[in-house]
Amino acid sequence: MADYRTHVITSGALGAVYGLSSTVLLGFTGIQGALAGVLTGVSGMLPDLDSDSGRPIREVFGLLAAVGPIVMMERLEHWGGSREAALLLAVILYVAIRYVASGILQLTCVHRGMFHSLPALVIAAEIAFLAYLNDSTAVRGLMAVGVALGFGSHLVLDEIYSVTWNGGRLQLKSSAGSATKLLGPSWPVNFLVFGIALTLGYAVLLDGGFTAPPAVERPLTRATKTPAQNGWERVAGNPSHAPQTEAEESEAAAEDEADLALEPSRWQRTRR
Numbered sequence: 001m002a003d004y005r006t007h008v009i010t011s012g013a014l015g016a017v018y019g020l021s022s023t024v025l026l027g028f029t030g031i032q033g034a035l036a037g038v039l040t041g042v043s044g045m046l047p048d049l050d051s052d053s054g055r056p057i058r059e060v061f062g063l064l065a066a067v068g069p070i071v072m073m074e075r076l077e078h079w080g081g082s083r084e085a086a087l088l089l090a091v092i093l094y095v096a097i098r099y100v101a102s103g104i105l106q107l108t109c110v111h112r113g114m115f116h117s118l119p120a121l122v123i124a125a126e127i128a129f130l131a132y133l134n135d136s137t138a139v140r141g142l143m144a145v146g147v148a149l150g151f152g153s154h155l156v157l158d159e160i161y162s163v164t165w166n167g168g169r170l171q172l173k174s175s176a177g178s179a180t181k182l183l184g185p186s187w188p189v190n191f192l193v194f195g196i197a198l199t200l201g202y203a204v205l206l207d208g209g210f211t212a213p214p215a216v217e218r219p220l221t222r223a224t225k226t227p228a229q230n231g232w233e234r235v236a237g238n239p240s241h242a243p244q245t246e247a248e249e250s251e252a253a254a255e256d257e258a259d260l261a262l263e264p265s266r267w268q269r270t271r272r
């Protein structure tokens with residue numbers, strides 16, 4: 001597998017190209033392009049979050065803990081209700097990623113487990129889309145694709161490094177194919193990872209406005225019925241039949257009364 005330095009350089013360069021081309025070719029602002037490029041660069045480190053302790057992994061967690069809350073600022077403000085609450089949440093999130101999450105991961109994860117997999121790439125991109133709140137779905141997509149690119153560059157690089165020249169012949173190391181896998185050896189973990197990917201995918205569809213939430217079938221109520229359906233019948237111009245008092249007595253919905261208010265004299269209660 002490629003070392004930390006190689007990953008940093010590759011995803012960093014990829015991020016620069018991505019940020020620049022999204023600004024020049026796709027019409028995003030320079031700031032949006034730069035942020036997307038940074039996310040690409042940082043994401044090139046993400047798959048190694050499950051690696052053993054050491055300087056590189058501490059740096060990756062430090063980076064993620066710093067960049068994560070910044071990217072989520074809009075979302076945190078939405079959750080917290082004010083800028084101060086968002087700042088407090090950002091600090092909590094920093095500590096949670098930097099110390100709590102890193103501790104849990106190092107206790108539970110096998111290096112080169114499902115973190116080095118294509119579903120993990122999808123999950124990382126989905127989280128980026130959901131975490132980066134913006135009015136424009138295109139901008140959120142830009143960030144998510146940036147994360148996917150960086151993450152993907154890491155997986156591809158690990159695969160490239162599993163091929164070696166040996167006496168003029170290409171040889172595959174035992175790690176070949178393990179970085180760009182779809183499934184791992186543990187089925188409970190596979191179910192968990194795919195479950196997370198699908199759930200977040202559905203959240204992206206809803207949150208990004210790609211699909212409307214399932215419409216709740218509402219039965220016709222007094223409020224949604226037309227006055228005629230509620231028992232009112234149009235009377236040919238006889239103002240003396242104006243049913244104002246009857247309307248007050250009945251428990252007709254406010255909408256009905258609004259309807260009546262338009263032309264009260266032309267409606268008359270015909271059945272109770």
Ligand SMILES: [Zn+2]
Pocket residue numbers: 001047048116154158
């Ligand atoms: Zn790796």
